[in-house]
Amino acid sequence: MASDAKPLDMKLFNExxxxxxxxxxxxxxxxxxxxxxxxxAAIDITAWIVEKSxxxxxRRMKQPREDLTPEEEANRPPLPNASRYIDSMLESVxxxxxxxPPDHLGQDHIIQFLEALxxxxxxxxxxxxxxxxxxxxxxxxxxxHKNFFSLPYKFRFQAEDYSHPFxxxxxxxxxxxxxxxxxxxxxxxxxxxxxxxxxxxxxLQYLDPSALHYPNLQERKIGGPNRxxxxxIAGSQWILRPEVGPWVYQECKKFEKxxxxxxxxxxxxxxxxRMWKGQLAFVAGDERFSEEVRKVADMTRKRIVELxxxxxxxxxxx
Numbered sequence: 001m002a003s004d005a006k007p008l009d010m011k012l013f014n015e016x017x018x019x020x021x022x023x024x025x026x027x028x029x030x031x032x033x034x035x036x037x038x039x040x041a042a043i044d045i046t047a048w049i050v051e052k053s054x055x056x057x058x059r060r061m062k063q064p065r066e067d068l069t070p071e072e073e074a075n076r077p078p079l080p081n082a083s084r085y086i087d088s089m090l091e092s093v094x095x096x097x098x099x100x101p102p103d104h105l106g107q108d109h110i111i112q113f114l115e116a117l118x119x120x121x122x123x124x125x126x127x128x129x130x131x132x133x134x135x136x137x138x139x140x141x142x143x144x145h146k147n148f149f150s151l152p153y154k155f156r157f158q159a160e161d162y163s164h165p166f167x168x169x170x171x172x173x174x175x176x177x178x179x180x181x182x183x184x185x186x187x188x189x190x191x192x193x194x195x196x197x198x199x200x201x202x203x204l205q206y207l208d209p210s211a212l213h214y215p216n217l218q219e220r221k222i223g224g225p226n227r228x229x230x231x232x233i234a235g236s237q238w239i240l241r242p243e244v245g246p247w248v249y250q251e252c253k254k255f256e257k258x259x260x261x262x263x264x265x266x267x268x269x270x271x272x273x274r275m276w277k278g279q280l281a282f283v284a285g286d287e288r289f290s291e292e293v294r295k296v297a298d299m300t301r302k303r304i305v306e307l308x309x310x311x312x313x314x315x316x317x318x
Contacts, residue, residue, distance in 0.1 A: 005101035008178060012092060023048060024089045031113060032096060032106040042116035046140055049085050050125050056080040057126040082125045082138050086149055094151075094158050097186035098179035102237060107186055114195045118143040143195070151196045155187060159201045163231075165213070170227035172290060177230045184234040188244040199251075200267055203235035207279040208272075217288065225286075229293035232283060236300040239276075239307075249273070249307045277304050 010032070012025050024045055031041035057080045093110060100106035124137040146152065162183060163169060168176035180203070187198035206213060207228065215224035239245045251268035258269055280301035284294050 005104060007100045007104060007106050008098070008175060008182070010099045011095055020052070020085060021088055021092075024085070025092055028089075028092055028096065028113075032100065032109050034105060034109070038109050038112035039116045041113050042120060045089060046117070046120055046123070049082055049089075049140065050123060052085065053080040053082040053125040053127070080126045082127050086138075086140075087154075090149055090151060091154060094154055098158070098162070098183045100186070101178070101182055102185040102241070107182070107189075110186060111189050111193065111195070114190065115193065117141045118195065146197050148196060152198060152200070155196065155198050155201060159183065163203070163206075166223070166227075169230035169234075170223050172226060172229070172292070177233070180230060181234040181237065185237040185241065188238045188241055192244050192247045202238050202267060203231045204238055204272070204276050205235075205267055206231035207235065207276055209279065221288070225288045225293075226290075228283065229289055232280070232293060232300075233296050235276075236296050239300045239303050245303055245307055246310070249304075249311060253311070273304070277301060280304070 010029070012029060013022075017025065027036070027041050027044050027048075030036045031038055036044075060079060093113070096106070096110055100110070118141060120141055122142075123140050125140060126136055127138045142148070162176060162180050168174040169180050171177060184201075184203050187196075187201055190196040191198050205211070208214060215227050217224040217228075220227075237244070238248050248268060251266075252270050252273040255266070255269035257271045258267075280297045283289050284298035284301060286294070289297070
């Protein structure tokens with residue numbers, strides 16, 4: 001069901017945009033606004049990257065490097081810059097993830113856009129100039145959800161920009177608190193769809209009272225509960241979303257403890273699952289937290305119990 005909640009400022013355009021930035025950003029803007037379909041956006045952006053990169057390579061090859069003087073070599077047309085166009089476009093997609101509330105059509109279109117890229121026929125674009133032509137090409141679109149054009153790391157940079165200590169996540173109703181929730185919702189959906197693995201950025205990790213980032217509730221009597229509340233509301237998306245919660249529980253069932261996990265990307269284990277459940281019960285019953293936060297905590301804890309019961313029933317039937 002589409003959400004009636006209003007999106008935040010997309011923060012898509014800035015004063016440093018050049019003609020190439022504006023081209024892909026206008027396509028993405030039209031897509032999230034519903035003026036074009038995600039599939040058309042994927043086709044148009046792919047076609048633009050291919051055409052632009054090939055044009056740049058053709059201009060450069062009109063002046064072969066053989067027998068050029070250093071001055072002539074310096075004045076040759078620049079190499080194709082497909083990586084730059086790809087990175088800039090994907091960074092714009094990441095920024096958009098913070099703008100649209102859970103279940104908003106804009107967020108749906110972002111997910112569908114990346115799905116459309118994954119379904120595009122494979123093609124190659126020139127990137128550099130080497131003896132071996134194969135080495136000078138980039139393949140579009142090589143989806144590996146753990147390392148698709150370093151997207152998980154790009155999401156990490158954005159997450160750190162949102163969630164640094166004393167950020168406005170701890171301010172109820174703030175723009176940043178809402179972006180953090182929206183961002184977590186989008187990342188949870190991307191992870192389940194195996195488009196981009198953002199599991200290691202799940203905000204539920206900030207509920208761990210043994211972690212260094214957990215606020216001292218005695219010293220920070222207002223800011224502490226507010227910060228936990230902001231992270232809890234955001235992290236709850238990984239439990240409350242109907243397509244995500246069951247997936248998270250299934251992933252957690254694979255490992256008992258954090259120490260059992262060999263991949264630093266993973267945070268899913270029963271040790272953490274039980275910790276979240278306990279912390280949600282704690283927050284739901286503690287009046288230092290706002291009514292909104294306590295309500296979300298109780299709702300999320302109940303959903304955890306439901307998921308456990310659903311799993312038990314399924315195991316009994318099997």
